[in-house]
Amino acid sequence: MQQARALVAQMTLAEKASQLQHESPAIPRLQVPAYNWWSEGLHGVARADIATVFPQAIGLAATWDTPLAKRVGDVVSTEFRAKFLNTVGADGSSGIYRGLTVWSPNVNIFRDPRWGRGQETFGEDPLLTSRMGVAFIQGLQGPDANQPRVSAAVKHLAVHSGPEADRHKEDVHVSPRDLVDTYLPAFHAAVTEGRAESVMCAYNAVDGVPACANPPLLQHYLRDQWKFQGHVVSDCGAVADIHMDWAHKHVKTPEEAVALAVRAGTDLICDFGSNPTAQPATTVAAVQKGLLSEAELDRALHRLFDVRLRLGLLAPAGQRPFPEITARDFDTPAHRALNLETARRSLVLLKNDGLLPLRAAPKRIAVIGPNADSVDALVGNYNGTPSKPVTLLAGLKARYPRARIDFVEGTGWVAPPLEDVPAASLCADAACSRAGLNFERFANLKLEGSPTSSAVTQQGVFKWGWPERYDRKESARWSGFLRASESGEHVLRLKGNNGYRIWIDGELVVDLWDIAWPTAKRGATLKAGQTYAVRVEAMQTGWEGEQRLQWSRPGANDEAALAAAREADVVVFASGLTWELEGEEMTVMAPGFAGGDRTRIDLPAPQLALLERLASLGRPLVVVNFSGSPMAFGGVTQKLPAIVQAWYPGGEGGQAVAELLAGDFSPSGRLPLTFYRSADQLPPFKDYGMQGRTYRWFKGEAEFPFGHGLSYAHFGYTQAKLQRSRVSAGQGAQLSVLLKNDSPRDAAEVVQVYARRTGAMAPERTLVAFQRVALRAGESRRLSFALDAKALSVVQADGRRVVEPGPVALWVGGGQPVTAGTGVRAPGQKLLLQVSGRAELPAFGRTVMHLETRE
Structure with missing residues (x-):
């Protein structure tokens, strides 16, 4: 800390104000490099290209294995060091998602299964969350507080768990009992036992005061009672929320918002450039107006530079700690092996009437459902990019190489079956004198400059990296016209890609360009025989799989799936959700979803309808459900011989599930939260009182209780x-x-x-x-x-x-x-x-x- 104090003492007020922002610029005269504090490591290095993608946090919690959680954290921190070395500038500068300050883990309590971000947590129980959180933090930071591998930021303090649509303005009032008994224990453990270097404060207000300006949380509990010595970072835009008219409107000006936050104990402001609170001039004005003393600003900077120094972020290249870690130490065979082990332990066998393990190698397997060949179903949100993702379909093909495997998607997640847009429906010009789509490729991620190639493709099918490779930094554009053969709602997607957007007649109908902040995914109402302008833009987000432009037709049905099931020795139905349907503050235009949250917990209607028809066939049927939150299967539950909850199981997840079905290992995952029969069993979503929630206070009968999980052993x-x-x-x-x-x-x-x-x-x-x-x-x-x-x-x-x-x-x-x-x-x-x-x-x-x- 003494070295940090000496460094800050040499800074001007303007320089100090600049370092309060998460995007901190360089101060060349003091040999301070630019540094972006924003890095995500929820279940692996996120948003930084190829990395080991472990099971989503809720899946890691399902292992109930704290030594394993520590090992996973250790690997994640090693890969962060490697990613830092991959891109660090000659002057020591580091950009977004490539730093050593990791904003993870999330130890909020998953109090309600409708919350879209519950997948990021360790479940509904304070003790399980505490133990998994402490272990993960210890793995991330390592044993030496004077030289941590990375800095862990435990989030979001406090009382934060949806609804997503209201988080910037919600004022949460909870009883003293619920605060002490449920909402704060995991934070206490993370700080006092895990020795987390950082804490992230939440968007919401607590008892009338925004969390990032809340003295009871940031001073009374965190500093005074728990003796926290690290730094507090705001959730991104949370300081702006303090004064914004559409948010808390707690104070009138951005200067007051910055001053209130820093004085309460927030040390670093994560913000967006459009907000005045993101401008250093606002902090300077707050000091000049007497709203914030320079000594209070210095206190925040002392904490920030202390951790930067201990991480080695200001050290010359040859003097950085952990020289044994190289720029190649990510996505290694050893890391992928640990990932597979973690995936195996995370799987929960919810029901088994004796079908599993499969007694003999089946000769014919029908694989059905929207998550059967979906990489999105593996990775969850806040994710990295697996180099060789193994979907459930791929895992079954590898495990049963001699079996005939018939794959029929059968249904989309929330719409009828998705299929390739046929060539007959695509035109390169408005008169449809040329079939296909105009296709352009660019050697960058932003479709900038002249295309490297232009052609007319007969169908919206493309594979990144072929025939030329641009080191996963390529983008593409399809343009032309679309003609539907039937009238009604058509849901569109670019299968195999995350970063993409689709326009129909100039209207943006799908926007998944920025996978960190997906904003819309909806269908388009098309009329039979009418021609519509279509434009699809995509950027390469990692794996070099095939991209296919698909739609769901109103008249599509599931007969092909049923036909495949009738002929199969065993049917595997891959149900559930993906991060495109549940997650952080996004727009999903589908029944049962709102703002990234869910309004119901039932399996989406198209999937449930197909599952009921499959169950009525009387064939051996295994449901493998991929989701970050509980799923209710309704009355069909009793008809299902076997159900496996796979969560979002990471890059090797499909192999782990295939091995479980085959009986290569005995399942040992246990539920870290209650699987209710219906959302009707729950209090209102916005009610933060714990009565009637979680296994501790729920008096009804759950479908699958907290802690439940079957084994092949007794x-x-x-x-x-x-x-x-x-x-x-x-x-x-x-x-x-x-x-x-x-x-x-x-x-x-x-x-x-x-x-x-x-x-x-x-x-x-x-x-x-x-x-x-x-x-x-x-x-x-x-x-x-x-x-x-x-x-x-x-x-x-x-x-x-x-x-x-x-x-x-x-x-x-x-x-x-x-x-x-x-x-x-x-x-x-x-x-x-x-x-x-x-x-x-x-x-x-x-x-x-x-x-x-x-x-």
């Missing part, structure tokens, strides 16, 4: 016992259980410990410990869990955490002591502990689980 729990059956309030407890793999195959089990207190303030039950355990066939192991006093406590209405006298019901088993909607109940054993006396604990207490394993 585990027995016996000889459960407490070290002491009575304890005084404020003391912990220790329990043990004998776990046995009663099957003839090696497998892993996730052992879960739940506590239940009686009383109005007590949840239904609370997860207080867990451990993933791998056992060989027939192996037994005694496990011991040491619970701290917090595990026996409840939080009162006023936010005080207390241990009351009376019984504590404990459960140790392979899930909660409840029956899933499919009739499955997790094995386990009950214990009863008596507590005498009463004690008040610190609000957050400890969240560390003490686990012991005895052979």
Whole structure:
């Protein structure tokens, strides 16, 4: 910190103001290089070309494997160092997404399954989120706080989980109990145990004050109680929201907004150039007007330059830390192997009536559904680009090379089946004297300058990199005319690409050009026989797969899919969503979606209709669902022999799913959130009160409960016992259980410990410990869990955490002591502990689980 103070002391006011922005310019006279603080690493290096794309965060949470989460974080930080070395300037400058300040992980609680960004979290439980978050941060930053590999920014403080459409203006009011019991524990753990270098404040307001200018959050909790020493970065545009008329309108001017944020504890402003809060002149004016003291500005800069110095961002090239990491250390075979291992452990077998594992290699497989051959279904949002993505279709073909595999998409995600736009519907001129489309290629990502080639292509089909390669920095444009054969709504897409946009008669109908901020995806109403001008623009976003212009016709049907299913030995239906349908603040013009969120949790109607028809055929049917949030299959659930929740499983995900179906390993993933039967079981989305939400406060019957997941093995729990059956309030407890793999195959089990207190303030039950355990066939192991006093406590209405006298019901088993909607109940054993006396604990207490394993 002393070196940072000395550096800041040499700066002028204008120079200091410039360094408050995430896009910090160089100060040549002080040998300070330009630096862009914005880098994303949710589940791998994001938006920086090829990188290892691990399962989305919610999938990593489904492993319930904290050592694995730490290993994943370690690989991600190594790849960030490699990406930095790939593009760092001769003067040490670094651009967006190529720095060492990583804005991850997201430890917000996934309180409602309709939230589109819930996929970025570790689920609905404070303990599971805390433990996974701490492990990931420790992996990212490494063991040496004086020389971190990267800086982790835990986000978004606080009480932030949708709706996306209201996040810039929402004022969230929560009870002291919910704040202490649910919304803040993971942040507390990330700061006090994970030692996160940074915290990102949220867009929303909390109790009337915008989060990035909120003294109770940023000062009382973060600095005073939790002793946080790092820096606070705003969510992008959140400081502008403080004064904007359409947002919080908490103050009147941008100068007041900057001053209020910095004085409250925000140290770095992530902003967009169109906002006045993004201009250094605004900060200068705030100081000159007396709204912000220069000493308060200096305090923020001391924190920012301290971490830049410890990361080695100001060091000469030959003196940077971690010289063993090279510019080639990304997407390596070892990293891809860890990715595959993570994907395997993330998969959750929700239901199995004995179909899985497939007993014999099927001779004919029907693969149906919109996610069967979708790379988007692998990667989720805030993602990198896998070099060799393995879709489910590709994984099945590799695993069953001798089988006949019939692939029929059958339906789109939210529309009828998507198919290639036929050549007969495309014209290169308005008179349709020439068939096809005009096609131009550019040797850059922005369609700038003269095209490198121009031609008329008979159909909208193209493959990046062929016949010439432009190092994944190419763009293309198709233009011409489109003629429909039938009237009605047509949904259009460029299959195989992320960055693209489509115009019909000059109207932008699909805009996925900037994959970080998708703005629209909708259909166009076309009339049969009428000619429409069409323009498609695309930029290469990584893999060199084939691009195909497709549409869904109103009259299309699923007969081809049903025909393939009738002839198959086994049918695999790949259902669900992609990041184009659920995610961060975007427009999705489809029933059941709003602002990136969902208004319902049902499988979209076209998929559900096809699934019901497939189930009625009576063929062996496996549903593999790809989504970042819970999915409800309605009444057809009971007719489905097997359901696998695949999440967004990363670059190697298709191989992992194929191996699971084949029985190459036993599934060990467990749900990190509740799969409800319907959104009708939930309180209103905008209600942030926890009553009626998550397994802790939900009193209904879930389809698949939190912690649920089936195995190909059977585990027995016996000889459960407490070290002491009575304890005084404020003391912990220790329990043990004998776990046995009663099957003839090696497998892993996730052992879960739940506590239940009686009383109005007590949840239904609370997860207080867990451990993933791998056992060989027939192996037994005694496990011991040491619970701290917090595990026996409840939080009162006023936010005080207390241990009351009376019984504590404990459960140790392979899930909660409840029956899933499919009739499955997790094995386990009950214990009863008596507590005498009463004690008040610190609000957050400890969240560390003490686990012991005895052979």
